[in-house]
Amino acid sequence: MRQLIQDTIERTPGNAYLQGKKAKFIQIDEDWGFKFYSYKEDANQTYEMQKYLASHGLAPQVGEQMCIRLPNGSYQYGYVTEVAAILSDIKARQLGFKDELEMCAQPNGRALYNQCDDEWEDSDDFIWLTDQIRKVKVEEFDTHVSNVGYIRGKIVVIDVHQYEFKEDI
Ligand SMILES: Nc1ncnc2c1ncn2[C@@H]1O[C@H](COP(=O)(O)OP(=O)(O)O)[C@@H](O)[C@H]1O
């Protein structure tokens, strides 16, 4: 897996990573991808949280943790993760766009995104997922339409960067 990831990184231009505010992501094969961060602490923290939520079926399964070198020479810290079909991309396709990125590039992109997010927050899946996360004593934040997805028909959270374990009272 390590060699496959390093090869994929070498082949992927730097501007082709899927990117949020903190994490970068590349798909390795149909089912698995590699999620990575500039800081080891971010990678370790999200790995532990994702692994815990995955054990309850609420996040993608995680694989090996790894440090890799980008073609620009910088070191990055990350882990292997199952790939989910991101909900914002699914909703964008339903509206006739290629993905969320293309939808958001429209003049009314912001409004279209907000509409998708409102729909998501009104859905049974949103209520179910956020309830389950709280039940396993995790505080969820930022559970937006672009931070959740489907794996084998089941809703999961893919971005747990801001999540915290609840203190026992
Ligand atoms: N498990 C995954 N399956 C599919 N795509 C993913 C997965 N994790 C991340 N991504 C992609 O990478 C992007 C950035 O990851 P994310 O965890 O949301 O980072 P950030 O904390 O920077 O928002 C996501 O918006 C999504 O496109």
Ligand SMILES: [Mg+2]
């Ligand atoms: Mg995100």
